[in-house]
Amino acid sequence: MALTIYGIAFSRAFRSLWAVNELGLDYTHVPTHFMKESKQPDYLAVNPNGRVPAMVDGDLVLFESMAINLYLARTYGAPLSIEDAADEARAVQWSFWGVTELESTLLRAMFTSLGLFGEEADPEKANETLNKGCGRALGVLDRHLDGRDWLVGGSFSVADLNVAGVLNLARTGRLDLSRWPNVSGWLDRCYDRPGARKTLEMARSARG
Ligand SMILES: N[C@@H](CCC(=O)N[C@@H](CS)C(=O)NCC(=O)O)C(=O)O
Missing domain, CATH: 3.40.30.10 (Glutaredoxin)
Structure with a gap:
């Protein structure tokens, strides 16, 4: 197929x-x-x-x-590809990291922020959940991105896409990432790409 x-x-x-x-x-x-x-x-x-x-x-x-x-x-x-084997391993590392360190808290905070699945919309509580559950991990990411545009090597790659893809939950939930300025700047760079814009449009039109 x-x-x-x-x-x-x-x-x-x-x-x-x-x-x-x-x-x-x-x-x-x-x-x-x-x-x-x-x-x-x-x-x-x-x-x-x-x-x-x-x-x-x-x-x-x-x-x-x-x-x-x-x-x-x-x-x-x-x-998206990465030539260097060590950098490719780093992309795997960051991908696992995104789904294990961030994803479940981001989902919970997004539901709270938007009032989904029976919850009352409460952006303040959502940001508390974010800080409590992801503060340490986002601090790690913020420090990693200090002085770097991309997660691995010198250009955008699958490492960026995978972690930024998980952090789409924070964007959708309008969570406050301003405590982590390097993360915010990098996410903006990732989501400014034509591939990301096209996919956001697909998501928007599927929501109707
Ligand atoms: N770890 C999986 C998670 C996939 C997942 O849970 N997707 C949700 C939609 S966002 C789903 O299909 N939920 C249906 C269900 O859990 O029954 C991945 O990253 O692909």
């Missing part, structure tokens, strides 16, 4: 759609919703976890947004 990305754009599928848009690839997008559609037998045959995103490229079927993006970078090259 030709390269196919499953998952509606306003979900973690955003990350893999951003990757294929950044790479300028021809791909099929199947906008599977993460509620009922992802639990249908035809989708479960692709991703038995019933979650999005998933990717099919020829004989390869993958789930997990970070893994999909690392594969796309290695397979399809610039601007």
Whole structure:
């Protein structure tokens, strides 16, 4: 099968759609919703976890947004790929770091900020959750970005896309990142890219 990305754009599928848009690839997008559609037998045959995103490229079927993006970078090259093996390992490090150190707190804070899933919208409480749950990690990222434009090597890569993709939850939730100015500046640089803008537009129009 030709390269196919499953998952509606306003979900973690955003990350893999951003990757294929950044790479300028021809791909099929199947906008599977993460509620009922992802639990249908035809989708479960692709991703038995019933979650999005998933990717099919020829004989390869993958789930997990970070893994999909690392594969796309290695397979399809610039601007996401990383030549140096040590830097590629650093991209894997930052990708794991994003999903283990940031993601669950960011999700909770986004729900609180926007009043989703039965919560009352409370931006102040959301930012408290952010500071408490992610303060240490965001401090680490902020110090890493001091004097650097990009996470790994000298240019934008899959490392930036994966971590900035996780931090899209903070942007969507309008969380206050001003305590971490290097992180804020770097996120702006990442989201200013045409690939990111195109994917944000896909997410906007899918929300309706
Ligand atoms: N670790 C997975 C998480 C995927 C995930 O949980 N996606 C959500 C949508 S944002 C989903 O499909 N939820 C449906 C469910 O949990 O049943 C990844 O990064 O790809």
